[in-house]
Every structure is written in structure tokens, then in C-alpha cells.
Amino acid sequence: MPPTAPTPRHTLHTLYSEHHSWLQGWLRKKLSCSQQAADLAQDTFLRLLISGRLPEPERSRAYLTQIAKGLLVDQYRRRQLEQAYLEALARVPECHAPSPETRALVIETLVCIDAHLGRLPQIVRETFLLSQFDGLKYSEIAERLGIATATVRKYMLKASLACYAALEESPASGTPAR
Structure with a gap:
């Protein structure tokens, strides 16, 4: 009787057993x-x-490293x-400061918005940021970017729709991510 191919669970178990300690050590050096x-x-x-x-078994460490690097970037962002x-909250009078639960929801929402904006082309993000954070008028943005x-x-519509989609998925909305 020919040997059967390992099940995905068995392969993941093997991958974990063979590489978890190495990966944790690699991350420990980074962090x-x-x-x-x-x-x-x-x-x-x-x-x-x-x-x-x-x-593939011969690419295990490279693949694990790629995933871990992505997680490191996500954590940093x-x-x-x-x-x-x-820092913005530190400037708010304590009597108006949100609860720890609200803070956590706001942070999760900001992370979700950042992820959605990150999927947009650079010029769309830049347009949005110039408008929302630098307070530039559309005509000023057009002149600065040469568009x-x-x-x-x-571009503002695209960015606004991305923010809306993020808000729909955020923990504060109660709607799970798709």
C-alpha cells in the first residue's frame, strides 16, 4: 500500500515542530x-x-520570515x-478623556482605516492626507501634485470610500471584517 500524503494539519504540525524555536529566536533578536x-x-x-x-519544505524558513516581517511592520504601524x-489625548482635559474601552475601539478603527488607505495608490493617499491633515484646498492640492x-x-472620493469601508469593518461598528 503506497504511503499517503501528509494531511495539512500534520504538515503544519511538522513545520511548527521544526521551525518554531528558530523563528522565535530570530524574532527575539529583532525585538x-x-x-x-x-x-x-x-x-x-x-x-x-x-x-x-x-x-515547500525547502522554503519553510524564508516563508515564515516573510510572514513574520509583515507582522513586525503591522505591529510597528x-x-x-x-x-x-x-499624544493627541494627552492634550485633552482629563474630564473629556475617553474610557479605556473607547480608546481601544478608536485605535482598532484607526488601524483599520490605515490598512484600507494603505491599499490605495500612493497619489490617492497623498491627496487625502494633504486635504485632511495639512488642510489644503482641492485647488492647492491639484497645484502641488500637478493634477x-x-x-x-x-481621489478624495476613493479615499473617503476606503475610510467608509474601514468604518463598516471596524470593531466599533460591530460588523465583522470580510
Whole structure:
């Protein structure tokens, strides 16, 4: 009787057994924190489990490293957003400060908006940021970017729709991500 191909669960188990310690050590060197390294190593394997895609055995470490690097970038971006939000909150009188639960929901929503905006072309994001954070008028944005004012309107619509989609998916809306 010919041997049967390993089941995906068995392959994931093997991958975990053979590479988890190595990955955690690699992350520990990057993060200088064993707890964060342990969490990110687990998150890496969770991503594999959820995706259902497993690498060829000879590409296991490269594949795991690629996923872990993506998680590191996500963590870094999240921390930047969280830090900016907390700095803004520090300027709010304590009596008007949101509850810890509200803070957590706002941070999750900001991360979701950032992810949606990150999927847009660079010029669309730049248009949106110039409008929303620099307070430029559409005509000023058009002049700065060398595009038509009508194009600025079109880009703002795309960015606004991305933000709306993010709000629909955010934890605060109660609607799960698709």
C-alpha cells in the first residue's frame, strides 16, 4: 500500500515542530523581547493556519520570515498610530478623556482605516492626507501634485470610500471584517 500524503494539519504540525524555536529566536533578536517574540511567532503560525497555504519544505524558513516581517511592520504601524492617538489625548482635559474601552475601539478603527488607505495608490493617499491633515484646498492640492482639481475630487472620493469601508469593518461598528 503506497504511503499517503501528509494531511495539512500534520504538515503544519511538522513545520511548527521544526521551525518554531528558530523563528522565535530570530524574532527575539529583532525585538529584544522574548515575550513579544513568542507572541509574534505564534501569530506567524496562526496566519499560516488561517491561510491554509504551507510552503515547500525547502522554503519553510524564508516563508515564515516573510510572514513574520509583515507582522513586525503591522505591529510597528499600529504602535505609531497608537502613539499619535495617545499624544493627541494627552492634550485633552482629563474630564473629556475617553474610557479605556473607547480608546481601544478608536485605535482598532484607526488601524483599520490605515490598512484600507494603505491599499490605495500612493497619489490617492497623498491627496487625502494633504486635504485632511495639512488642510489644503482641492485647488492647492491639484497645484502641488500637478493634477487637475477634478482628479483631486475623484481621489478624495476613493479615499473617503476606503475610510467608509474601514468604518463598516471596524470593531466599533460591530460588523465583522470580510
